[in-house]
Amino acid sequence: MVGLYDRIQSDMVDARMRRDDVALGTLSLLKSELVRASKEGGAPGKIDDDLVVRVARKEVKRREEAIDVYRKAGREDTARREEAEMKVLRGFLPTALSEQEIEAEVRAAIDEVKPDGPKGFGLVMKAATARLAGRADGTQIATVARRLLGS
Secondary structure (H helix, E strand, C coil): CCCHHHHHHHHHHHHHHHCCHHHHHHHHHHHHHHHHHHHCCCCCCCCCHHHHHHHHHHHHHHHHHHHHHHHHCCCHHHHHHHHHHHHHHHCCCCCCCCHHHHHHHHHHHHHHHCCCHHHHHHHHHHHHHHHCCCCCCHHHHHHHHHHHHCC
16 A cells, blocks of 8 residues: 555656646645654654645645635635645545544444533543544534534
8 A cells, every 4th residue: 555645756746747737836835744744843753644644634724714715805716726726635635424424433432431411522522533533624523522412
C-alpha cells in the first residue's frame, strides 16, 4: 500500500506532466505544510498518513472559509479556484461517514461512558471523538451527541 505522502509526490509529478497548475500548486502547498507540521512542537519529524489527513483536513477547512468570504465579496472566479483546490485536498481524506454511522458510534460511546444526562456531554465527546478520529468532523459528532443526550 502506498503511503499518502508518497501519493502526494506522484500526484505532483502527474500534475506537472498534465500542466495542471491548480493541482500542482495545491499539492506543493500541502507538501510544504506537511514538512512544517512534522517539525513543529514535539513532533518526531516524520510524515505519516495520520499527519497527512490532519493537515489536509485543516487545509480543506481553510478553503471552505475562504470560499464563503470570496462569494460574499463577489469574487466568484477566486471562489471557484478555491473549490478546485479543495477537491484536490479531499482526495487525501478518508471518505466521510454517514449520519447513521456517526450516530451508531456516538451511541456506542454513550453506552461505554454511561453519562449522567446532558452533563456527561464532555465525556461522551471525548470517547466518540476517539472512536471516530479522522472519519468524522467534531461539529457533526457534537450535534449527534447533543441530540442523543437530549441537551
